[in-house]
Amino acid sequence: MGLEVSRLARNNADWQRLLEICALADTLILDEDGVYDPASFNDRLLLGLKGTMSEAELHVIKARLRGGILNKARRGEFRCPLPTGLVYDHFGNVTLDPDMQVRETIIHFFETFSRLGSASQTVKVFRNEGLLFPSRLHNSETLFRPLTASTAMRVLNNPRYAGAYTYARRQFRRIIDSKKTLRARDIDDWPACIPDAHPGYISWERHQENLKILKANGRGFEAARGSIPREGPALLQGRAVCGQCGSHLRVRYAARRGRQEAWYICNRARIYRGEPMCQSIAGPPVDEAIGMLIAEQVSR
Numbered sequence: 001m002g003l004e005v006s007r008l009a010r011n012n013a014d015w016q017r018l019l020e021i022c023a024l025a026d027t028l029i030l031d032e033d034g035v036y037d038p039a040s041f042n043d044r045l046l047l048g049l050k051g052t053m054s055e056a057e058l059h060v061i062k063a064r065l066r067g068g069i070l071n072k073a074r075r076g077e078f079r080c081p082l083p084t085g086l087v088y089d090h091f092g093n094v095t096l097d098p099d100m101q102v103r104e105t106i107i108h109f110f111e112t113f114s115r116l117g118s119a120s121q122t123v124k125v126f127r128n129e130g131l132l133f134p135s136r137l138h139n140s141e142t143l144f145r146p147l148t149a150s151t152a153m154r155v156l157n158n159p160r161y162a163g164a165y166t167y168a169r170r171q172f173r174r175i176i177d178s179k180k181t182l183r184a185r186d187i188d189d190w191p192a193c194i195p196d197a198h199p200g201y202i203s204w205e206r207h208q209e210n211l212k213i214l215k216a217n218g219r220g221f222e223a224a225r226g227s228i229p230r231e232g233p234a235l236l237q238g239r240a241v242c243g244q245c246g247s248h249l250r251v252r253y254a255a256r257r258g259r260q261e262a263w264y265i266c267n268r269a270r271i272y273r274g275e276p277m278c279q280s281i282a283g284p285p286v287d288e289a290i291g292m293l294i295a296e297q298v299s300r
């Protein structure tokens with residue numbers, strides 16, 4: 001029983017399954033217009049039309065709401081969550097964080113990156129200098145934590161630090177198991193991008209230069225990883241675990257004495273937090289010992 005029977009399901013597919021269950025259980029459905037028997041063809045047809053019309057109505061409502069948000073975003077008036085270092089004032093305008101320590105840390109971060117031209121090197125400088133980077137929690141509380149590579153990349157790729165208003169830089173898609181996947185959009189596909197919309201820590205031109213540097217660094221990193229793990233000679237690819245920190249060892253290949261040799265390295269702490277590399281182990285002796293152990297166990 002309901003004021004509108006279409007409210008018993010979220011979409012037409014769920015509505016049809018509900019009608020099928022009610023028909024099998026001889027259950028009647030009642031709304032303000034009358035009583036329906038899902039086992040009857042005429043009542044089943046009418047209920048199906050009501051479910052289809054309800055789904056279409058929900059689509060129209062969502063489209064109108066989405067259109068209103070997009071129009072407001074194109075004008076730069078839609079209020080979005082701000083990254084660390086930017087806040088809204090009493091009039092709703094975007095300004096720099098009033099905390100001087102937060103501002104000076106972010107300024108020093110961009111100056112360090114401009115000098116070094118590498119996000120990982122910037123992380124190492126912060127670690128060596130004992131500097132912490134501000135991080136804003138969901139309750140608007142700001143904490144200072146060690147700078148990581150992921151945080152550095154997120155700050156460098158965020159155009160809000162360049163004073164640009166942007167909206168929907170990433171696209172969410174729902175997959176089969178109801179989970180959401182995230183995909184970055186090209187700048188030409190952003191619904192809204194307004195440079196110099198509010199104060200920033202760097203200029204829009206400097207932000208574009210930083211993106212070019214990151215892209216060039218990424219190409220160099222991909223070239224260094226030209227030999228993918230599954231085609232290399234290492235025996236314990238993806239299997240070896242570091243005995244000091246417990247992280248999985250990565251494989252690095254080097255051409256020596258006319259042949260390709262593998263090394264097991266533990267460098268996650270260096271990449272993400274700028275810490276010294278945990279350890280590196282030559283691959284051939286380890287692979288030989290593991291191969292002999294496997295042969296011994298198999299031959300028993």
